[in-house]
Every structure is written in structure tokens, then in C-alpha cells.
Amino acid sequence: MTSALAVHAGPRALQVLRERGLRAQDVRAIPAAAGGPKGLALVPLDQYLFGEWLVPRAGDPGHSIHLLGASIGAWRMACACLSDPVQAFAQMAEDYIEQRYEHAPGKLPHPSHVSDVFGANLDMRFGPRTAEVLTHPRHRLHVFTSRGRNLLRRDGKLLSSISTPLAHAGAFAANAFKRRWMSGWWERVVFSDPREPLPIHLHDYRTHSVALTPGNLGTSILASCSIPYWLAPVHDIPGAPPGAYWDGGITDYHLHLNYASMHEGLVLYPHFQKTIIPGWLDKFLKHRHRATEHLANVVVVSPNPQWVQSLPDGKLPDRADFKLYGDDHARRIKAWRRAVAESARLRDEFEAWVGGRLELPLQPL
Secondary structure, three states: OOOOEEEEEOHHHHHHHHHHOOOHHHEEEEEEOOOHHHHHHHHHHHHHHHHHHOOOOOOOOOOOEEEEEEOHHHHHHHHHOOOOHHHHHHHHHHHHHHOOOOOOOOOOOOHHHHHHHHHHHHHHHHHHHHHHHHOOOOEEEEEEEEEEOHHHOOOOOOOHHHHHHHHHHHHHHHHHHOHHHHHHOEEEEEEEOOOOOOOOEOOOOOEEEEEOOOOOHHHHHHHHOOOEOOEOOEEOOOOOOOOEEEOOOOOOOOOOOEHHHOOOOEEEEEOOOOOOOOOHHHHHOHHHOOOOHHHOOEEEEEEOHHHHOOOHHHOOOOOOHHHHHOOOHHHHHHHHHHHHHHOHHHHHHHHHHHOOOOOOOEEEO
């Protein structure tokens, strides 16, 4: 039988895995990528990681684990900071699978309507529980967002139909030449747990760091999930530089950061594929999909592409399913529920692997 789970690692991480395997006490950071519905396939694994494997044992105070998230990854990592992560992830999956929005026949829902509905749901899930997220004894949350600059600094109704596509074209062209040049259009803003700084250098790209507070937790997660043209941007987040904030995946699609700058420990990356793509616009630039020295201490656990073919439509859930299934919500929901259920194999194989009951090939990133 084909394994559902694949393991890839950077050179430092490979050496550790070969010497002693993957241990919970070695994990210092966990990134969570943007990717919309693809993240649903990681829910059973998330439940095991945060509900069992990473929970400190009696007498072991544990160490801080930094959770980095962009878009749906920010939502996932915020769930990991709640006191009942297993239930929180289950609720997140249910909310995502059941989402539907009013729209005119043959047209997509209006972005402001999607933002209103989605924002209300985030407020319902996290609003009364902000303190749990910000005072978690072990986890330190870092929410990645993209702040518009120049033509993208605001999303005015009168000009956005012209200026926003023009600015996106400019960002695409700048990024094609050099990733840093895209910072003339988008800058990275990270909302971080103020108790501990993120132990990873962020010198690769124009970056602002802002303290996560009860006043900006929900809005920063909403901003991190605000995909252009699908949701409206979030303006003027409390405590952050003024302006329009959009999906964190624009600047940091898969959070390809300088993890090697960490002084100790490993980065465990539950991902929906083995490659870690820097920004959303880099999806189209295959030469930027290669591993770099920044990933030396990273362990990526992801679905085996052969196993993925056994899922509905032969793929992970993705945003194209909204068009594929249209208003036939029942068929989409059925397919997504089956994908989540089948993804329990990722959890089971990971548990058996770290427990020494299953051998998985260790492959380089």
C-alpha cells in the first residue's frame, strides 16, 4: 500500500532524523502555509500534533514553540493556541467546508459580503477567547499579512477597479525580476505574540513587526485571509501602520523564511506539498521552488502525491472547487468531508513514524 505521508528535510534536519528520529522536544517552530482549502487535509494531523504529541508531559514545563501562519495557516495556528485544539480544528474544518455566500446567478459573491460573513465567523470563534490565544503557556503566534503600498495603500471604491489591477500587474513585473522589488507594492507585516520575538531573521524582505493584542487579533487573522478579489482588504488594523492589509500569502505564500537562523531546534512543517514557495506570485516562477540553505533545519511532512490521487477528483480540496461545483454545495461538501476523513491516514502514519512503529523514507528537500 502506498504511504499517505512523505517526509522531506534539509541537511541539518536529515542528520538529526537519522541519528534519533523526530522528537517533540526538538521542535521550536511550526509554519502553516497559505493555500485555502488545501489546508483542510492537514486538520487530522494538526489535531494530533497540538492535541497530543506536543503537549508537555507531567514534570516537563516544555519550551516555547513559535507558530507562523499566513492565510488559512494563520487561522490554523490560532486554533492551535486555544485550550481545546482538537475541537477547535474540527470546528474550523466545519466552518470552512460549510461556507457559502449569497451571489447573483453566474457571478462570484461580492468581496465585501464574503469579508463580512467570514469576519463575523472569526469574531464568533476567537472574540471571546482572545486571552487563550495570547496567554498560551507554550505557543507564540505570529500572523503574517501583506500591507499595500503606493497604489495599493488604499482600496477606494472609485479607483480600485483601475488602480488595483494596475498595481497587481506592476507587482507581478517587479517580482519577476527580483522578489525584493515587489516590496514597492506589498510589504510584510507580522503580528507577533509580544512575550517573545520571532527567533527567525526576516531580512529577506521589507518587514514590519507589530504586537498582537486583544484589539487586533481577529482583524489580523481576517487580513491574513483576505485574498484579493475574493475578500475585501482590512483597513487600519489597531496598533499597525495605517493602510490596506491583504492576504499574508501574497508576500509569504509558503513562508520560505530563514529558519536556519534559529539558534537551536528543528522546524516542523506540516505542508500540503514538499516544495516551499516564497510568495504567491512565485507560483509561476519554477526556479524559486527549489530548497535553499534557509531550510537546513526544516522537516516537511506532506501528503504523498500518489496517495492524493485517491482523493475525490484526484486532488486536495482547492479554491477552484467553488467554480467546479458552483451552487451544488452538497457535492462540494461531500467531497471535502471525504478528503478530511481520508486525511486521517496522515495523522496515523505520523503517529506511527514518531513512535518508531513505521519507517518512512527520509528524502532531501
